Amino acid sequence: MAEKQKRYEALVHVYHKELYRFAYWLSRDPHVAEDLVQETFLRAWRSLDSLLDQKAAKPWLLTILRRENARRFERKQFDYSDVENDTLVDETSTSLDDTMEQTVVQRHIAQLSDEYKEPLLLQVVMGCSGEEIANILDLNKNTVMTRLYRARNQLKEALSRNDEQLKGASK
């Protein structure tokens, strides 16, 4: 029991920050991100015995977190099923943009489509290799590399457009 507790504490200390950030960028809500990370680690504790290789901890935790995030949407759909659609306008994003996503590039990351955003976040936030990303997202490695290439290219282009606008404005 003490051994399990020690392993668990080590996992929490090593991965909680990265997972929180990953959860934040997925949900773009600091409260949801915290809920997701709490739930992920609780589930990790309950099935810690199934994690045989400590080196596989990161992809294992990410898989749990992504599943939790998907559940959130299932629940949301269920909870909202009786509500008129027009009450579902997402008005929180703008207010969150103001507090959390203050730089141009942060806003651009947030605006990337999910298929590009998720591989990029796995790479930049979680430090995953192309192969690890392919395993976690259940894609082949070439697809992952193409998406990473496009995600980074989109960000670079958006940033240089922004630079030009700034230069134009200062003329």
Add this chain to the structure above:
Amino acid sequence: MDELEFRRRIIAQPNDKSTDVSEFAKDNAERQYFIDEMREFDKFLQDEVKIPVPENLAESILLNTSLKEKAQQEEQIGSNKVVDARSRFKLDRVHLSLAASFVVAISAFFFSVEHNKINPAGEHALAHVYYEINALDKSEPISLQTVNDKLALLGGQIDELPGNVTYAMFCDFEGEKGLHLIFESDFGPMTVFIVPSQNKMFEIGSDEFHDDRFEGHINKGPQADTVLIASLGAPVNMYNDKVNSAIRWL
């Protein structure tokens, strides 16, 4: 490898250390420069995604896990006892009748003292406040829209609260999904738990409770029960009325 493939690979994975890539860039200043440039961009992105992480998150995760685990164990122990008891009853009818009269005696005893008991919902609410005691120090306001987005999942809406909301999280209130809010009042931070009315423990005992630091009031409603907790000495009843009249149910 050609120039195009080299660039695609370095853009996609700036820290690609494969031998074919390094071989291709070796002795070529322009390609080396491109690698450096992409690595710099990568570093820049890594810094940009580092949004602030809540203080004490690791401790809060460990505490949450141990509390939930304990609750689950207690639940299991409870259900095991029932199973054990049932199988014994089958074996022995004399014991069954003895046990039945014992249960009647115990229930009669609890029934007679029930009105003096601390409400278990109050006790749970206090434990919850202590468990997330750091949340009371938060001062950054959360928009009412964010609060309402969460409350909408429980079927409610708040027009206004008597102070800025600084904390809004879903919580597990003894197995029931509830909303945990903290707002700033003139008498310090106050906590509100909003829990859909399916939780039987709200029905037991007095509506008021306190310990040596906090006091609280339970408001039983048709759609949800609310618990307000404030520092000892604050006008809890006044705030309780304000909070409950501010919540509307859809």
